[in-house]
Amino acid sequence: MTGIHEAPVHALLADGTTVRIRRAGPADHDDVLRLYEEMSPENRRLRFFFVSPTSARQAADRVAAGKRPEYCALAAECLGRLVGLAEYEILQSSSTAEIAVAVADGWHHRGVATLLLEHLADAARAAGVTAFTADALAANHDVLKVFHDLGLRVTRRFEGPEVHCTVQLTEDEAYLSAVEARARAADVISLQPLLRPGAVAVIGAGRTPESVGRAILRNIRNGSFTGRLFAVHPEAEAIIGVCTYRSVSELPQVPDLAVIAIPAEAAFGVAEECGKAGVRALLVVSAGLDTHQSGALVSTCRRYGMRLVGPNCLGLANTEDGIRLDATFAAHHPGPGTAGVAVQSGGVGIALLDGLARLGIGVSTFVSLGDKYDVSSNDMLQWWEGDGHTDLALLHLESFGNPRAFSRTARRVARSMPVLTVDAGRSEAGRRAAASHTAAAAAPTVTRQALFTQAGITATRTVGELLDTAALLHSQPLPAGTKVAIVSNAGGVGVLAADACADAGLVVPALDADLADELLDLLPEEATVTNPVDVTASVGEEQLKVCIGLLARHGAVDAVLVSLVPTAVAAATGEDLVRALTTAPLPRPVVAVLPAQSARVQLLPTVDEGSVPAYSDAEDAVRALAHAAAHACWLSRPAGVVPELPDVSTGRARELVSSFLDGNPEGGWLDPQTTAALLDCYGIPQISWAWARDEKEAVAAAQRLMGPDGRIVMKAYWPGLVHKSEQHAVHLDLRNVSQIEAAHRDLVSRFGDQMTGVVVQPLAERGTELFAGVVQDDVFGPLVVFGLGGTATELLADHAARLAPLTDLDAHDLLTSPRCSPLLFGYAGNPAADPDRLEHLLHRLSRMASDLPQLAEADLNPVLAGPHSVTSLDARVRLVPRRAHDPYLRRLL
Structure with a gap:
């Protein structure tokens, strides 16, 4: 390890x-x-x-x-x-x-x-x-x-x-929970000097207006920081009214936090001076540090026990009444509130702060992580969990230092507050060419989405979508499900909202007769109540208010979407239809779509000092609702458990891996015999097969496996062969000795000495062809992938993925997430597969990947799934020399 x-x-x-x-x-x-x-x-x-x-x-x-x-x-x-x-x-x-x-x-x-x-x-x-x-x-x-x-x-x-x-x-759950609790407590205490400092020194506050350090100093002073504030400058006596000292060692008090805003080449030396003086935390906004400078900065912080934010960042802020620290160079102070924000990009941070300010959503703590040498999103989640001020977490992440620890923390925090992120870098390029179907499916986006899904993190595609969702989660209760009632005063906008719901996976159910009759009794005569409910242009404010309240209190739906356009009728009568949304608290979420408003999203204040989110586009509103419904669904599920697999031979598997890597120090693909032996260690079902070195052995093997009226499959093999079908290295449906001999001669004639032998196996019975596999990601660890199998695996890209080890819920999700999942449950009269056996297979793959860090990838394709059996027809396994890494061991990365 x-x-x-x-x-x-x-x-x-x-x-x-x-x-x-x-x-x-x-x-x-x-x-x-x-x-x-x-x-x-x-x-x-x-x-x-x-x-x-x-x-x-x-x-x-x-x-x-x-x-x-x-x-x-x-x-x-x-x-x-x-x-x-x-x-x-x-x-x-x-x-x-x-x-x-x-x-x-x-x-x-x-x-x-x-x-x-x-x-x-x-x-x-x-x-x-x-x-x-x-x-x-x-x-x-x-x-x-x-x-x-x-x-x-x-x-x-x-x-x-x-x-x-x-x-x-x-290492069981009790131990991991104990380690996690100790890590959380220590981490939060170590962040106190950074986020709740009693004294701050700004180093590099220049005398020119364009100085970044000067801007930070001004924001701290003008933001009414409750602690003591110093500036360090080699020549000036005071900067913007703040007393200045020539060095950190001359300060009258050792600051808890030092802000370093000087050229990169000088940052390490100043950090060293801070460490010797007893400073407990550094905020380094300086950019452009090279590898040597970066390493020296981190080493200094570790040696002196200083927590570090940055470098190359916008700064940090804490709006608590007892702190009121704005150590950023943003143009405006963040308003106090309950949203915690952590970003890697300063530009994204400014966009989020501005967007939250427009919505009237205040910030508890803001941290621009920058190059993230030390303090990370994991630290911030743990801080927000116990700071007593935060109820909504917003993240922008471009990289993950320890994604498994982050996932475990986020999974816990997301049960007490929504955790939202922008899924940045979805089009990441430059990943190595995949050598197997499983590796091809395990794209960076798939891996990140698996982490977000399992951890209960709401992942949005853009900053705008994140703000849309934050507005809803900040202002409305979570929907209990996906059923939406749509109310509009114009039929066309109601149809658009219904289409958006269908695209987002929300349901617009027909309303039951009793509810429909109640609505007809109170709405204008020409109204329709089929859902969408068209209240018509002649609806009055009170009628609309009662209609929305009736739907929001009825158990037929989980949320109400109200789409309103301005009409001459309402203008002539003086009716304020928007006011109908804001005059009564409701037990279910209500969102508005107001195409005439200029803002993408805004919060409409209600009479009870709450708010209702209003969107200019129905798609934005519906996406936010879908995210809220997904989070509610995640919260309603138990945590899931990793099942025990008592019949696993982990020791024998490790011996096989060690033996192979002893003979192949660079790693490589296992031969068929070793592959089968490794799968047997984990009880992964395989079709009967035999290895043949020449034509005579191939015929003998076929006769043993064929049985009465049987048929045979013959596959060529040589080291490094991965995609046999693409190489035309497979013969199917061989029925007699002459066909077997002819097939072997064909393979020899085309592949010659490159071929070291053939795999002979009986032709499998019909069933649903699937693929399942694992791949070790250098950052995220083992990932289990499942989906449609056969030759169309990569073409159709119908697969799902989850990080190992899989819980029972993860395995179930893997079966039901791909588009092909209806095939597993008897679609169109086809025989249903055995879901228990499929989940069993996935758990065994998960255990194999978790036990063996050297397992770079394993690819079972196809896996034949039928009513009474699940069998791998072909398997490939690649090993690389790699030591295990415990992601939960306490350490500063």
Whole structure:
């Protein structure tokens, strides 16, 4: 596994302090000795069970003994000082390791031991260790509590004054939740100096009006920041009325946050000065840092424990009454409110802030992430979750640092507030040419959409669509379903709204007779109530108000869309039809379409101090409604569980992978025999087959497999062959020995020595041809893809994808999402496939991909699905040398 035993990493302690976790070795002898010698006698007794002048030196000697496969020691250090040590030693002929942990005096109760043990467990799993054992004094309550609180399964056995503990290293949901809770708490504490600073220094506030630093300084001052504000300038005594100092070291108070707005080449040096002074957070708006400068900046922040926003960003803002910080160079201050905004693009950030301001939706916190060297959208989601001010999260993401951790966080946060994003980069080019159908289907857009869908994130295509949806979610309750009542005062606009609903997957149901009669009784005589409800141009304000209220309170629909055009009739009578939308609170969402309004979307204030969203185009309104309905549907579902698969041979699978990569260090496609063996490890059903090296073996194999009245398929094979049909390397429907011999001779004549053999298998019975597979994305991890199979897989592009590991709900969604899904359930009289067997297959693929990071791609095409069986007829698997990476291990990326 790639972790701290490969390279040092930085992580946050429980109090937000940054520490460096790394392998300890011979060079650490004196530091380890000092760690133990500086402990109080009582702490040394708890660590070694007795106080001895030799115990500390023996412990230091053990760490310094050099690298051994059965031993691992991890050090935690802060500003070069060793503050903690954790060790394991694998017991002889065992998958169990004995552990010990020590924390420097003065560093207790800050999470050092817990963090070290999380990383030690990660390293141990990679070495094949399944359990830790540890002996502790019963009086050592702190270490016993550390073991108990890890989230792993712990058993204790008391032996006099000692306790023998066994810790199982299985990463189950309880453990991941415990790690997640610790990470969230530490992360939020570490962000306090950044987002709730008591003092801010702006470094680089120039004396010229066009200075970016000057603009930020002005916004902080004019925004009524509640803390102390300083400026750093080598010459000026004051800038726009703010007292100026020549350097950070001369400031009368160490600022919590330093804003760096100076040329890129000087940013690292100033960051170093800030770190030495004790600054806790940096906002770097400087752009143009090269690779060396970027690396130096991040290293400095890690070394001194400073959180970093940027570089190359617009700034940040917090509108809380006790803070009122606008450290941006935007033209206008964000208004206070409850929308959290995080963007990578400063331009998109300005567009969102302006759009929210036009709607009257205030902002709780705004962060322009820029190049996102440290603080990310994941950090911001965790901040908003507990800040007590945010109820709507808006994101613009161009890249993902740790998408699996982001997905887990978003999945949790989205249950307490809507999380919206712009799906940027849908047309990403330059991805490598796909080598299999599965890889071809796993385009960047598909992968991102899988993440968004599973995490409950509402993904929009444009900033405008995001604002449309934000307006609805900010102002209206969620719809319970997809049924919409359309009300219009002109038949044509009602039809357009109905068409838009159909395109967006919303339903416009016919209204039941009783409801229709009620509507007819109150509306003008010429009205029609079939849905769309045409109230006609002669409708009055009160009639329209009662009509909307009746529909919104009735259980026949989940939302009401009201489309109104100005008419001479309403103008002549003085009726204000729009006012009918805003005079009574309603239990179901109501949206307006007002084609005559100039704004794309606006919020109409209601008498109860709420609002109703009004759109100039029905398609915009309907898309927003569809997003709201989808989010409501996601919220109504349980979280889903990853099923247990007890009959999986993970150990044997890893042996097959290791053996192949030992002989093929660059990786490659598995031969048919190894492919079949690997699939067997996971119980993936395959059609009977045989391998034949020459014509004689092919005939013998066919005779064994054919059976009475049977038919045979023959497929050529050579290393690297992927798409057999495209190469015309397949013969179907071979009925006798002569046809089998002729087919083999044809393949030999066309492919010659390139062909190393043939695969012989019986011709399968009829059924629905599907494809299923997995692909490992370098950023997102394993992705399971499912859809229509056969030769038309890529042509029709009818597939769905979900990130592994799949829950039961994910597998169900994979079956029902492709357009071909009706074929699986008996469409047009065809025999239905067995959905349980199909879901079973998907779960086994998911488990294989999750177990084996070296599995670059696996392609089952076609998979034949019938009423009583699901069978893979052809399979391809490609392996690459790759180590596992635990996406949930606590570290700063």
